[in-house]
């Protein structure tokens with residue numbers, strides 16, 4: 457999540473309680489990270505994928521009981537998987553060990569295949585990008601923790617991006633996990649807020665008037681600004697050309713939301729347009745975005761100037777919650793500020809997709825069903 461310090465200051469100023477507060481911490485304990493379980497057999501159709509983000513290693517994590525009760529065949533971590541926030545590798549590894557020592561996390565790792573990408577806080581620093589000096593040793597620590605097999609091409613990439621294919625033709629699921637940190641050019645701030653006090657005064661006024669409050673960031677109009685970098689763009693085009701019936705693209709930041717003022721693809725409009733164009737050029741059908749970071753869950757939908765209606769299911773956080781309403785012109789229904797995870801259920805026989813956000817305790821807070829065949833371009837686009 458962006459700018460935790462600013463949010464803490466805001467929270468104090470606004471006398472909000474509960475949201476995002478960090479736990480008092482637990483005694484540090486070393487815990488070896490178990491190797492990644494083998495994924496579902498490549499030949500078997502996969503039907504249930506759970507995902508989530510923003511899990512603080514020092515807080516209680518009751519959500520894992522609900523995740524396991526949903527019986528996912530795969531769990532995807534979309535970043536801020538720990539709050540490292542350090543330039544010290546030993547500190548980062550200590551915080552990973554705290555996550556590994558969480559009983560619920562251990563049950564997940566013992567029972568369910570896991571794939572992960574990162575966001576700023578496990579990359580290393582709040583809202584950091586390509587300039588972060590520890591990005592390569594921290595990238596290797598990430599791959600070690602998540603059990604990346606020796607010899608995997610992922611060890612040699614300029615980021616932690618990866619992909620996997622599951623299931624036979626006709627029921628083939630592609631999972632693509634992007635890296636929005638390793639190559640990202642710095643984010644732009646809105647010039648309307650010369651300092652935090654001005655921003656906070658404006659926030660108080662907007663909230664008093666009952667209006668949603670955007671974050672402090674702006675769109676970056678620089679044509680060279682990028683989140684992915686050229687190697688990852690080339691790789692992504694190659695992935696999108698692979699045959700698949702459904703493609704879940706995991707992005708640590710929201711792909712469609714417009715305009716929250718927090719970190720998002722909307723702040724890199726050329727990158728965002730390039731992503732839609734990549735889907736159009738490659739003829740990749742069946743794309744659905746999964747995202748995290750925001751500390752609430754929601755669904756966004758965009759159906760203009762794109763090859764076909766695009767959906768972005770945001771689940772955040774597994775432990776972190778942000779209760780101040782945030783604008784998003786593409787939101788479908790409500791945002792759900794509660795500890796939550798996302799669930800993707802695929803009915804291959806009916807070619808239906810069911811997307812949901814489930815709150816801690818297991819209750820469904822958002823459900824959206826769509827035909828897989830609706831996630832396809834009209835032939836005029838191809």
Ligand SMILES: [Fe+2]
Pocket residue numbers: 457458536575576577749
């Ligand atoms: Fe984040």
